Amino acid sequence: MYKLSSVAWPLIQAEELAALLGEGRAPVVLDVTVLLAPARFDGDYRPESGAAGWREAHVPDSRHVDLLAALSDTGRTLHFSRPPVGRLVEELAELGIGSGSDVVLYDQGSMTWASRVWWLLRSVGVDARVLDGGFARWRALDLPIATGDDAPVRPPAAPLHVTAYRPAWADRVDVTAIVEGRAPGTLVCALAPAQFSGAEKTRYSRRGHIPGSRNLSAKSLLDATGRLRSVDELRVLAAAELSDSESPVVLYCGGGISACLSALGLVVAGRDDIRIYDGSLEEWTADPALPLVTLPGGEL
Structure with missing residues (x-):
């Protein structure tokens, strides 16, 4: 979408x-x-x-x-x-x-x-x-650099009136429903391929990825200068994994951080049906009853 x-x-x-x-x-x-x-x-x-x-x-x-x-x-x-x-x-x-x-x-x-x-x-x-x-x-770029303490806070011109989050997030219940086929959606892991497969050590309880997930590494969306790739490049990378994806696209990683870089790249590319699984693998791997998948070369 x-x-x-x-x-x-x-x-x-x-x-x-x-x-x-x-x-x-x-x-x-x-x-x-x-x-x-x-x-x-x-x-x-x-x-x-x-x-x-x-x-x-x-x-x-x-x-x-x-x-x-x-x-x-x-x-x-x-x-x-x-x-x-x-x-x-x-x-x-x-x-x-x-x-x-x-x-x-x-x-x-x-x-x-x-x-x-x-x-x-x-x-x-x-x-x-x-x-x-x-x-x-x-x-x-050799732009000016400061050191030391915080700059003074300027009070906002107008208060922010918000009572609830927008539907930008997913939780464990949502992800479980997608895994079990009870709800639409596409799970996408934003970790590097070696972490996705389970080949590398993890900061979390168990290695691997949530069943049914695709892999779109957040770091792959950056160019050699550390900036986001061009819109055209981002669309090509997204299409390689998500061309036939079912909405919404639920991004996760280890702790819901790298997934947000993937979200940034997808938003720049024009994708608007994104959710972040906030608990990500830190929450998912902590429950031994929840399934994980490792690929050849990965480890349990």
Whole structure:
């Protein structure tokens, strides 16, 4: 299901953001970096705040948001789950984000964390933009860099009035219904092929993928500069896996983060029937009764 999107363009180039900052028309710029080391063994999950790296170097006038403590549901055992919508609105207001706010998100990695927050904000009606190529692209262009503390918060011009999330998310019940053939939908794993097959160590309880899933690696949607591929390239990649897909397309990964980068790529390509399985494999693999599939060369 492809059509021209009616939402705001979800990307901003580094040069464009630098021009806005230089003209004194700065949007709300948030660094949402989280550090997540590769698994040394199955179940090795070690997220760390990116605040220290932000203080050493960041886009001028930006603030760091620690997703370990904000814009996530810290009351759940699952990491980085979306928070109750009322709390999200309150936290956004504290960051200067309200109705009509111009928001730019970036991270110091491969755009996955920025994409996660972009999807979260999109699901409550805030059309944020992701810095294409992230901070790496900013530095590669030798654009101005700041150090030190947060920029002052500018109160939003208008409050954000939201009482519920848009239908942008899927849960375990939804995914189970698709697996069992009781509901329409196409499951797509955004992890790398070796993680999809089960060949690589996983941060979660068990290796493999949810039965019936297709594989569209989030990282495959980026070019050599770390930016999203062109619209035409994204459509070709999506068509290779999704040309005969049944709607909705439910994206998942390990913890609902990389899946949002895949969502970003698909939205840019014109796809509009996307859901994110928020619990992803962290939730699915924790229940030994739920099935997983490994491919030849993978391991249980």
